[in-house]
Amino acid sequence: MDQLDTATRDARRSAAEALLPELEDAGVTAVALPWVDTSGITRVKTVPLAKLPSAAQWGVGMSPVFDGFLLDDSIVAGRFAGSAIGDLRLHPDLARLTVLAGQPGWAWAPVDRYTQAGVPHVQCSRSLLRRMVSDLGDLHVRAAFEVEWVVSRPDGTPEDADAFVPALSGPAYGMTRLAEVSDYGRDLLDALTEQGVAVDQFHPEYAAGQLEVSVAAQDPVAAADTALLVRATITAVSAQHGLRVSFSPKVTADGVGNGGHLHLSLNRGEENLMSGGEGTFGLTPEGEGFTAGLLAHLPGLLAVGAPSVASYLRLVPSHWAGAYAAWGLENREAALRFVTGPDGNRQASANVEVKSLDLAANPYLLMAGCLAAGLAGVRAGARLPDPVGVDPASLTDEGRREAGIRPLPASLAEAVQAFESDEVLTGAFGEELSATVADVRRGEIALFDGASPEAVCRAVRWKH
Template identity: 90%
Template sequence: MDQLDHATRDDRRAAAEALLPELEDAGVVGVALPWVDTSGITRVKTVPLAKLPSAAAWGVGMSPVFDGFLLDDSIVAGRFAGSAIGDLRLHPDLSRLTVLAGQPGWAWAPVDRYTQAGVPHVQCSRSLLRRLVSSLAEEGYEVRGAYEVEWVVGRPDGLPDDPDAFVPALTGPAYGMTRLAEVSDYGRDLLVALEEQGVAVDQFHPEYAGGQLEISVGAQDPVGAADTALLVRNTITAISAQHGLRVSFSPKVTADGVGNGGHVHLSLWRDGENLMSGGDGTFGLTAEGEGFTAGLLAHLPGLLAVGAPSVASYLRLVPSHWAGAFAAWGLENREAALRFVTGPDGNRQHAANVEIKSVDLAANPYLLMAGCLAAGLAGVRAGSRLPDPVGVDPASLSDEGRREAGIRPLPASLEDAVRAFESDEVLTAAFGEELAATVADVRRGEIALFEGVSPEGICRAVRWRH
């Protein structure tokens, strides 16, 4: 992304002006301009519809202080973030402008953050992801990806003596038809809204935890996948509010619960061919597909600093809970951190992908996807190879058995993940000095925030933030 010159600004203004009649006909009066901060919280400014051309050309002002925000809205005075001095410009991406079916009168367009001089802000996660997509393209590769979104719906008033308590709004069994019947109207409205917004839903179903549901969407380019994850979550929140439900995407809603994941599915492509299939490697992997997957596995400890970025994440990331607590991979192994998916016979060239199970929805989806691309590309460049796949729950093996199989436990705390991130030269180089430092500073700010707090207290504090 180059510096914005006057010709580019004029083109953006003209494109926005061309959209106004259609948006007016749709009843739009305001446009939400969201971005995601380092803590994974979606922040927003809005403009009246008439101001959209100006916003497209010149952006909307916003302080860079949000790079240092924690999930409770306190601010870390980091090495490169957390200052109230200066200003940035939020520039909407009109190619993703969407009329919000669940919020009548509103449209939505994710933003790229620029400096006042018109250059991409060094800590803009969406701009970072764009750059890494370009790096892959320069070497002839593209990645297709998608986020799974898990959430729980609760009763809006909690308990009589604790209005912020989580009381599941659904009583049916995990994956049960009874639970689907309970949310029949809600699910219908959600699917309709997503379809009207152009989101290709693959699956919608009840999940395991109390009050838990999940949506899977079609694979897209990496920036599109992160944008869609943001839009899906916003739509879920809006439709839930219409139905009088409270929604949480937190990695750990209650201390004794299973938690919400935010799994990422990725496949590497070249010249229209899926490199996760059709090769001579294990399960049909090509050499490049194996290198990409091996890169993810090798850098997964550091990736958790952006993919499992909350203290609460490590209450979820425990063995034998389908969370992927060990650095291992396997075919359809839901206890391995990387679950390899071939898809059914006859459709493998289209469907084969790798799923990262250790991550959750406290993550900034742009930062996480950027880290995945950097790790995967490093593996391709190095010609990395995978260890033997694991066909059992790694927790069922002895410590010696895991050592012999080369299976490592993933970081068991946010501090461990931050240290792994800081020592990972691939990830820190891809993020750049300022953004890498801010990731570490914000993570340690949350660690300090929850120092000495019980698991129950942590869950309560994060429950309605994500």
Template identity: 90%
Template sequence: MDQLDSTTREERRAAAEALIGELEDAGVTAVALPWVDTSGITRVKTVPLAKLPSAAAWGVGMSPVFDGFLLDDSIVAGRFAGSAIGDLRLHPDLARLVVLAGQPGWAWAPVDRYTQAGVPHVQCSRSLLRRLVSSYADAGYAVRAAFEVEWVVARPDGTPDDADAFVPALSGPAYGMTRLAEVSDYARDLLLALDEQGVAVDQFHPEYAGGQLELSVGAQDPVAAADTSLLVRNTITAVSAQHGLRVSFSPKVTADGVGNGGHVHLSLNRDGENLMSGGEGTFGLTAEGEGFTAGLLAHLPGLLAVGAPSVASYLRLVPSHWAGAYAAWGLENREAALRFVTGPEGNRQASANVEVKCFDLAANPYLVLAGCLAAGLAGVRAGARLPAPVGVDPASLSDEGRREAGIRALPSSLEEAVAAFEADEVLAGAFGEELAATVVDVRRGEIALFAGQTPEAVCRAVRWKH
């Protein structure tokens, strides 16, 4: 994105003014302007509807201190973040403005963060992702992406002696029709709200853990996919509140539970053709599709610092729990970190993709996709090749068997992931010095925050943050 000049500002003001009448007719009183911090928490400022043109042209003031926030709202005094000095401007993306069906009277528009001089803030994750998308376009490629969203619904009042305890609001079995019957009205209202907001839902179903549900949406360009992930979670939270339910997207709601994932689906395209299909490689991969997937696989350890960014993430990321704890890939292998999906015969050009299973919803989705795009493009440019696919649970192999197959365990702690991120020149180069340093500083801040705490204490502290 270029510097905002007077012409651009006037164009933005005029675009916002043109929307006012339509928004008034829809009953909108105010507009929420969200962004996601380094810890994966969605922060927000709002403006009355009448102030939307001013916000579009000049932005809304907000301190850059939030780059250094931890999930408990304490602040890390990092190398490039955490200071009380300075100001930024939040500029709403009017192309993504949505009237919120689950929050009457409100509209929603994600923001890009600019400096007072009108240039993109160096630590704005949405701007970073936009730049990575442009790098693909310059190379003749495009990426399609989508997030799966898992969450649990709970009784709002916990237990008589612990209001913050997790008490599942559903009692039916995993994937059970009885659970769907329990949640029928709620699910209907959620799906209607998402449809009204223009979100293309592919699937909705009860999941494995107590009170757990899952929703997947159609693939979009990466910036839109990250925006949609925020909008879906916001809508889930709002509709849940209307039904008297509390919701958690935490990677580990209880120490003995399986946790919530935030799987990412990706496909590489050129001139409208899906390069994950129709090639001469394994499972129909083209050379570019293989390079893209191999790039993801090679950089997964460092990518975990953004895709599994919490101490709680590593309570979820354990073998034989469908979390993808090993750096391996395989056809429809839900224990491999990269699950290759061909789709059904006859529809593979449309549906072939790779699913990254080791990520969760504590992550900033813009940082996640930016990291994936950087890793994938590095693989394409290097002509990287994949090892042999893995057709078993890697945990079922001996240590020697995994070594022979070239299968590595992914980092088992946030400390290990941060070290891998620091050592990854591709990711550090894509993120830039300041943002890369802030990712490290904030992760180390969370490590210190939870040092010496039990898994139960970590789960409790994180449970209602995401």
């Protein structure tokens, strides 16, 4: 993304002005301009509808201090973040402007962050992802996040107003649970459809009060935008139904937590490189290289994909969380689950699912890291080890060593160390953003130093 010049600014203003009549007819009063900080919290500024052309042309002011925010709104004085000095401009992406069906009177447009001089902010994760997409050259990636969440009655208990009180009592994946949220689920699906989100599946999940929605694959920037929009819509529709919602990786210390699995496929033109090749399960050499790159860099990727102390209360063996650096066909205990899809449809559906991730992640940072890792594997002609067809936890330590199966970081501190030593990831992110990721993660580690799992879960429960 180049510096904003006068012609570009004028074109953006004209495009926004052209949208005003349609937005007025839709009853829009104001536009929300969200971005995601380093801790994975979605922050926002808003403008009245009449100010949208000005926002498109000149941006909306916002301090760069948010790069150093922790999830409790305290601020890390990092090497390149956390200062009260300076200002940035939030520029809405009008191509993604959406009238919010779950929030009448509001529209939504994700932003890119620029300096006052019109240069992309070096720590803007959305701009980083755009650059990583351009680095793919003639390759392109299709991606989609799965979104898991829990719904709670909002009143908690007399002893604890912030307690999690599951709003569903039916069994995991049960039809009775679906019946309990029939009206809520209908309204949510209607809202997503009205907003142009293509939903593939909606169903009750395993944990208490847990639901999941899966959406269609898109290009990486669009997929990250959609992940934000889906979560905003879930939150809004839940509020309309008197429900409180949590996307936290660990809602209660004894629960399984919410995942944020990411599905990726590598393509060239109309060809899905995850299928139709002579490699294992039909992988082409480039598809294998991409998957091998993900596997090799997964320990460091967890610093952005499982970025909270709470993430490592979820990321444990034998809980379908993918706690081991292994890959396998439809193996839900492997960190990378390879999905071929049904016979006759593999060119359309073959992909790799990264299971070790959760929704505390900034989706732009995470997606950018995955593209950097996968592309490094393609360029190096990387090859995968043998696939794993069992739960890695069922093997002995010796058996895992012989199979080349490594445990993934068991703490945020370990993930940060892996990230800082990963030259592919830090090279892609750049010095300033890499330092801020590490500084913010260490800030959260210090925040929860000595805290019990119960205290950690309570502290993060309603943050994501």
